[in-house]
Amino acid sequence: NFPNSIFELQNLTSLRLSSTDLSGRLDFHQFAKFKNLKYLDLSQNSLLSINFDSTADYFLPPNLKYLNLSSCNINSFPKFLAPLEDLVALDLSHNSICGSIPQWFHEKLLHSWNNISYINLSFNKLQGDLPIPPNGIQYFLVSNNELTGNIPSAICNASSLNILNLAHNNLTGQILQCLATFPSLLALDLQMNNLYGNILWNFSKGNALETIKLNSNQLDGPLPRSLAHCTNLEVLDLADNNIEDTFPHWLESLQELQVLSLRSNKFHGVITCFGAKHPFPRLRIFDVSNNNFSGPLPASYIKNFRGMVSVNDNQTGLKYMGNQDFYNDSVVVVMKSPYMKLDRILTIFTTIDLSNNMFEGELPKVIGQLHSLKGLNLSHNAITGTIPRSFGNLRNLEWLDLSWNRLKGEIPVALINLNFLAVLNLSQNRLEGIIPTGGQFNTFGNDSYGGNPMLCGFPLSKSCNKDEDWPPHSTYLHEESGFGWKAVAVGYACGLVFGMLLGYNVFMTGKPQWLARLVEGVLN
Incomplete structure (x- = not known):
């Protein structure tokens, strides 16, 4: 007590x-x-x-x-x-705490508490208008409430803010452009509201922003190129909006960027590197899923994802992104199938999600160099070719989804080396041959391989040792190579008819002169 x-x-x-x-x-x-x-x-x-x-x-x-x-x-x-x-x-x-914020509290913020630097009202049930942070405040957190209305323009007077977190409310209206000019603002979190309009901000040079989270709103239009002025940016999450633009290649110069999520927007075009010597060197979470990107997979970027290459085996304890005393960086990822929110992002967490686009061409072998990668989702594209054996080097991989593509060839035996692989989805492709056994492959069910009629072996009910188990598609491939059963049957029938005619000729006429001369010539 x-x-x-x-x-x-x-x-x-x-x-x-x-x-x-x-x-x-x-x-x-x-x-x-x-x-x-x-x-x-x-x-x-x-x-x-x-x-x-x-x-x-x-x-x-x-x-x-x-x-x-x-x-x-x-x-x-x-x-x-x-x-x-x-x-x-x-x-x-x-x-x-539920209900509206009392009026006396609003008055205190505006007129009396001149020295207040930290206010945290997050994770309550507060309703009504958003309170206006006073001048001189550094940390203002009112996330996860039920606040409504617009963001008041008077907030522009609180230019000394370090962290502004208004996430998970019901705020509406446009985002004030002054928020992009606060000189000491480190984290701007406005996710999960009903904000709309263009992001036509002019981010000032030399700003201190490390986190920008505008995901799950109704923002549209193109991205402002002044985002490149945010040289300290570590997290940029614009997922689940209506932003229509090409890939923001001008962000490749941001040397500190670790999380880039453009998921579920209207981005389009080809993703290509535009000349930066080391583009996205620290990127660890790259999510551009559910857009309209096309062309080949961005191998020019992937080979420079140095933040996904090395594995720090000497790190002791768990380390998270963000200011642990006042703010934790978070992100939503497709993790082993459903959407999952990571309330805190481990510094060792790495994932690539390019699913649900129109990417084509072959899988880049360079992906196999991303040794610290934990999740890879390339599903629902038009990727062709085979699965590179280099994928067997992804020893930290926990989930791999290559489903709904046009992959062919055999499943590389090297994938049984992926000892942490918990989820595998290779369904709806054109893979063939024997499914590897051993390691984690002994734990995957039929759903991992469905829609590949030429695959056989465990866990499928189709054995690889019985000819009658092969589907009609495999028979067609044998015919193309010249060794199908139809070709053999036709050859056998023709040989039988020719032999019978030749025998009949010998029987009726005796030794044919042309055959005798042929044999004598061979013997001489």
Whole structure:
């Protein structure tokens, strides 16, 4: 239980009890006893029941500057915040606060809390208009609520922002262009709203942006070339919009870019390298699926994906992208078939998704050099040729989807070396021969190979040892090579008729003179 004896320590200036599994009932008005308290952190105590008595006339310590009540089972907006005058950081995230944000809170933001630098109201059930962040604030996070309306133009005054996260709300209207000019903005996250219009922003040179997430809105038009000014950019997610443009090859100069997702838009044309010496050197997640790209697979880019080549076996512990204290980078990927959101992106996570386009030509052998690759999806294209044996070098691969193409030839035996392969889909192609056995291949079912009538062996019911098991298509191929059963039958019949005629001639006329002369000539 919460130790009530702690209220006897009335000279406390800092009390941090985060993530201590405290339980029981806590009367919050007792914190008024701490006249000198500046820092209070009770976050991550989901078993603790905090009683906020709205009828009680009490005030928190006047010097309180840092208040963290994240994940404390709060279901109403705490009124005791109103008298505070010098608040610097407030965290009410991951609670169940519902309803509109009270008007007094809006007034505090605009007129009283001049020194506040951090506000986190994320993961609640807040409704109504978006609160306006005050001038001088650095971190403003109100994601995963039910806020509506436009992004107010007054937000342009908060030019000192480092992180602006308005994701997963119901905001509408166009995105303000001033957001592209904030000099110290590191992360701009507006994903999963109803924002619309063109992204005709003029990103200023020398900006600090590391993350731009505009996915799952209704944005359209082409991309602004000023995105190339974001030289520190690590994550660019524009998926699930209506953007219509060719591939933004002018982004290839961004040396820090690690995640590029253009999934489910209206991009079109051929993806080709336009002269950068080392295009996309750190790229680890490349997703252009569900567009209208055509031409050959972008081998000129793939061979330069140095961020997918090396495997750091010396790394200890898990490392994630983003500022771990204030913001985590996230991305949605097709991972082993369904869409899956990675709330945090491991720095060792690498995947390529070029599915559902109109790519053609053969599979580049250079893909086999991406040793750290964990996922490869090239399905639903018009890819021809065979599966390169070099794919057997992808020792970290966990899922491989080459379905719905025009691949032919045998499945390379080298693929049994993929010890981490959990999902394999080679269905709806023109593959033939014996399915390799051993390793992970012993775990895949019929669905991995369906629609390839010339494949045989486990797990298919068709054996490779019986001629009658071969489908008509394989018979046709044998005929093309000149050794089909029809050709043999015709030759046999012709030989039989010729032999009978020759025998009949010998029997009726005796020894034919022409045959005798032929034999004598051979003997002489």
